[in-house]
Amino acid sequence: MHLKKVKSSMEPLFERMKTGVADGELPSHDDVSQFVRLCRQMYDFAEEEWLMEAEDFLHxxxxxxxxxxxxxxxxxxxxxxxxxxxxxxxxxTFRD
Structure with a gap:
């Protein structure tokens, strides 16, 4: 999976989590697990200049x-x- 695909897969999950939290609901365990998995993949793609930010995001x-x-x-x-x-x-900071 390419970085752009990882990021595009993260977006709807994160939007769903934000909407639920705004409504006072916990995100689903499945959404969060998938989000964490994608964050790990994003970290694996991280270039040196934004590696620390990717690590913080994963944390x-x-x-x-x-x-x-x-x-x-x-x-x-x-x-x-x-x-x-x-x-x-x-x-x-890091977009082209």
Missing amino acids: LANQLSRAVKNGELPEVVQLVDSLEDACAYCHR
């Missing part, structure tokens, strides 16, 4: 997975916001 995704498993909605809300901020920063 946040893993924290999100733990928070969902533990049913910690406030933590999930915070992590989804942090993932959104990290994504916006990375795209602003």
Whole structure:
């Protein structure tokens, strides 16, 4: 799978998670597991200049997975916001 395909596969999952969290619901375990798997693949594609950001993003995704498993909605809300901020920063800084 190419990086663009990984990112395009992540987008609907993340949008679904954001919508659910905005409605006060935990994301599904399946969505989060798939999202984490795609984050790992994105990290594998990371170039040196944005490797640290990819690592941070993967770390946040893993924290999100733990928070969902533990049913910690406030933590999930915070992590989804942090993932959104990290994504916006990375795209602003490293897009061609």
